[in-house]
Amino acid sequence: MILRERRPSDFAELCEIDRLCFPPGIAYPPQDLAHWLRQRGSFVIVAEDEEKQKVAGFILARKQHGSSGHIITVDILPEYRRCGLGTALIERAHERLKRMEARRVRLEASVENPSAVAFYQKLGYQIVGRIPRYYLDSIDAWVMSKELT
Numbered sequence: 001m002i003l004r005e006r007r008p009s010d011f012a013e014l015c016e017i018d019r020l021c022f023p024p025g026i027a028y029p030p031q032d033l034a035h036w037l038r039q040r041g042s043f044v045i046v047a048e049d050e051e052k053q054k055v056a057g058f059i060l061a062r063k064q065h066g067s068s069g070h071i072i073t074v075d076i077l078p079e080y081r082r083c084g085l086g087t088a089l090i091e092r093a094h095e096r097l098k099r100m101e102a103r104r105v106r107l108e109a110s111v112e113n114p115s116a117v118a119f120y121q122k123l124g125y126q127i128v129g130r131i132p133r134y135y136l137d138s139i140d141a142w143v144m145s146k147e148l149t
């Protein structure tokens with residue numbers, strides 16, 4: 001497995017992985033993913049299974065104004081989970097955000113996604129808030145945050 005920068009030719013595969021990782025309505029439609037990719041300060045790190053020549057997962061993150069970073073999504077295909085890949089991607093994104101002078105990082109996770117919450121808590125994120133009806137105008141999101149040291 002290698003971690004690498006996103007290439008333009010990855011786009012369709014990233015959309016398909018997001019569709020497989022999230023329920024309908026929560027997965028990003030291609031136009032939303034394209035929107036995030038165009039934002040200033042956004043970046044994607046891809047985990048590629050070199051043997052199978054396929055993308056196993058990716059992280060999309062963004063350095064915002066000031067000293068904050070934002071994790072937009074972390075997506076690992078089901079067959080590659082619980083092997084440390086999500087951890088490797090988020091740690092790489094933390095390093096990148098620090099180089100971009102972020103001092104903390106923030107994200108949203110569905111209150112109905114306990115796996116993601118457990119994953120982020122293991123990485124040192126704490127719940128700092130709750131946004132009502134964040135997803136599909138019906139499901140709340142936890143706001144989670146971590147200081148980058």
Ligand SMILES: CC(C)(COP(=O)(O)OP(=O)(O)OC[C@H]1O[C@@H](n2cnc3c(N)ncnc32)[C@H](O)[C@@H]1OP(=O)(O)O)[C@@H](O)C(=O)NCCC(=O)NCCS
Nearest residue numbers: 021074075076081082083084085086087115116118119122
């Ligand atoms: C959440 C997700 C990114 C985790 O990726 P991963 O590569 O499986 O994570 P890791 O192997 O690095 O797991 C690190 C730790 O997180 C925790 N964790 C990960 N998945 C978990 C799960 N399903 N249940 C409970 N804890 C979990 C565990 O503590 C794990 O350590 P362990 O395997 O030694 O017990 C992956 O399950 C995924 O893509 N899910 C669908 C999309 C999603 O919900 N993304 C996050 C919201 S943006």
